[in-house]
Amino acid sequence: xxxxxxxxxGGGRDDRGRxxxxxxxxxxxxxxxxxxYIQWMFPTIQPSGVNPFAPLVTADSIRxxxxxxxxxDRLRRSxxxxxxxxxxxxxxxxxxxxxxxxxxxxxxxxxxWLHPGNHNHLRLTRIMQSLEVxxxxxxxxxxQRCLLEDVAAGPxxxxxxxxxxxxxxxALEY
Numbered sequence: 001x002x003x004x005x006x007x008x009x010g011g012g013r014d015d016r017g018r019x020x021x022x023x024x025x026x027x028x029x030x031x032x033x034x035x036x037y038i039q040w041m042f043p044t045i046q047p048s049g050v051n052p053f054a055p056l057v058t059a060d061s062i063r064x065x066x067x068x069x070x071x072x073d074r075l076r077r078s079x080x081x082x083x084x085x086x087x088x089x090x091x092x093x094x095x096x097x098x099x100x101x102x103x104x105x106x107x108x109x110x111x112x113w114l115h116p117g118n119h120n121h122l123r124l125t126r127i128m129q130s131l132e133v134x135x136x137x138x139x140x141x142x143x144q145r146c147l148l149e150d151v152a153a154g155p156x157x158x159x160x161x162x163x164x165x166x167x168x169x170x171a172l173e174y
Contacts, residue, residue, distance in 0.1 A: 005043045005064075006064040006065075008020060014037070014040040015053040018040075020041065023037050024077060028112070035051075036053075042126050042130035043055050044056070044129045044130050045058075057134065072135055072136060075130075076090075079139060086120070087106035087109030088146060096138070097139045098142055099145070099146040100146055110155060116160065116161045121167070122167075124147060125168060128168070131143070132172050148168055152168075
């Protein structure tokens with residue numbers, strides 16, 4: 001049986017016929033408006049209530065991502081695209097993953113998603129969980145740190161619900 005996560009990340013198509021490369025080129029407006037791609041771009045071990053056709057991460061998926069660095073590289077590229085969408089950026093200058101607010105993009109992008117109860121808060125939880133389960137735990141932890149320490153304690157103060165903060169705090173406890 002084919003592992004849908006590995007197939008998609010290896011160059012295949014999602015249930016709508018889209019490739020990962022196509023998703024990477026979408027505009028920020030399209031990433032915001034379309035709601036059924038994030039489960040393919042960042043699959044997890046738990047079924048999606050929004051997209052029942054989304055693939056689930058299996059033991060075979062995890063093994064493939066461990067064994068094939070190109071799959072992890074493509075996952076990092078997906079992360080970079082979504083970080084840009086949120087006005088964040090990933091730095092890797094010292095061999096340690098670090099994610100921070102992008103001084104050129106954060107303020108304008110935050111207007112889209114930095115509101116109590118915004119659906120992007122769930123997307124961010126999914127991204128962290130996917131990164132962790134597919135072998136990019138340092139990147140997941142860097143995103144978690146940025147969200148909790150930089151965003152929530154700074155410009156997101158009073159704009160992120162306590163429920164979201166709890167999800168973000170526990171996102172890496174698979």
